[in-house]
Amino acid sequence: MSIPIINTGDGSNLVACTHDYQVKCGNCRLNSLCLPLALESEDIEQLDSIIQRSKPLQKSNHLYREGDEFQSVFAVRSGTLKAYKTTDDGREQVTGFYFPGEIVGMDGISNNTHASSAKALETSALCEIPFASLERLSTLMPSLQRHFFQLMSREITADQQLITLLSKNSADERVAALLLSISTRNSRRKLSATAFRLPMSRVDIGNYLGLTVETVSRVFSRMQKMEVLHVDNKEIEILDIEGLRGVADIG
């Protein structure tokens, strides 16, 4: 079966909507993560009707770029994305990784312009949520409005956590915290909390955590030696999650 491909010019390929992608929010495995739990089933159908599921995005293609006009936020259905900004002197700052069930693009709301770029780390499926429709629907559905206020607030607290990590914690603590965060997010999706494949490179990790590649690599080696982790390139196994929590010194 052939799927019509739209070449967008920037190298990303938007696949036009076909029945292959006709997942519905009501039957989506992830709806407990990205949907307001309080929504009635008729509300969910209304929400469904504004969502566009037309975006399987190939690895290393952009969902949007810094400066692009903001029109939608996106729910990740499968795959992983990174959000990043390019600094004045051309370096990259990764500001977040987005896993299935999470929402990316909310930093574009303030200026109607995306404040960062979003790029697929692997082939990813996305639900596009046009923000104008979401706003309209939110005035009709208070629980949806509340849900989005909460999602945005959660993004703020996540950023604040990262700020603390960058400003107070050592290289080991930062890496440990990231691994634990990925572990938690995996278990929310009923995946293994202890064994997973990192979707991002060491460079991206370093970039996110404010460390160089070399330091990240050394931390992995050190933790392997301490038998806290088993590392095989991108495959990670957490051998001693309590030990890892100890390193991250998170409560």
Next chain:
Amino acid sequence: MSIPIINTGDGSNLVACTHDYQVKCGNCRLNSLCLPLALESEDIEQLDSIIQRSKPLQKSNHLYREGDEFQSVFAVRSGTLKAYKTTDDGREQVTGFYFPGEIVGMDGISNNTHASSAKALETSALCEIPFASLERLSTLMPSLQRHFFQLMSREITADQQLITLLSKNSADERVAALLLSISTRNSRRKLSATAFRLPMSRVDIGNYLGLTVETVSRVFSRMQKMEVLHVDNKEIEILDIEGLRGVADIG
């Protein structure tokens, strides 16, 4: 004239609402900063009616503490606040400074619990905006809803900027960026962009920027020697704003 004082037990003094504090949004000097520009005057009156102006907060008292139940966000009318989290090992992480016209408390929305504490750096006047009322009003006034989405998004982009600063920039660059940020915020309020009094201590600055007090102090001294700044304790004069921009290497 005596003003009834309510002792809240934690050392903060809430002054009961009297006509002394009967500023209205419509005639507030700061409304261009904290109000949705698109609101009609009757809308502004509705907004006015939910806002409580009962909180002159003395220096070093708390507006709320991490873990407190979230009920309101607050607009700063005068004075300055800092928001901070206490890390597991008891250290403080300052996550933001809030000047007149800015909104503090939005990180509490996601969990109905304040994710950080907010403390007055000097005596401050605040407008309390009960969030439940704000939500209700937002469903009736789309432009108010939009305004709050934008305010929250702005908080996200501000945090991302800080993340980049912490992860990529040297001590000098961080301090320069903070001074420029304060300068910009001052000029938005029609105050001097080049001469001002820092409301926060060196400790707070270091804490915010991920540096020690000593380092902050040395940066000030160095910049003074370079004739970029004139520093007299908390009084700062920017002598060479282009030079400062150069140090911050922003654009």
Next chain:
DNA sequence: GCACTACCTTGATATGAATCAAAGCTATAA
């Protein structure tokens, strides 16, 4: 299969900021 490229690891050295230490300054209270 081979070559190419991007990614990862490890070691040696350099460096910016932390830490340790002490003294000067400011503001507040007695």
Next chain:
DNA sequence: TTATAGCTTTGATTCATATCAAGGTAGTGC
């Protein structure tokens, strides 16, 4: 006014991580 506590500055030393350098590994396309 002096005492007191907290804030700020400056100097000497240490240390974690960056930088520089080089070799190893994995994935990709021809």
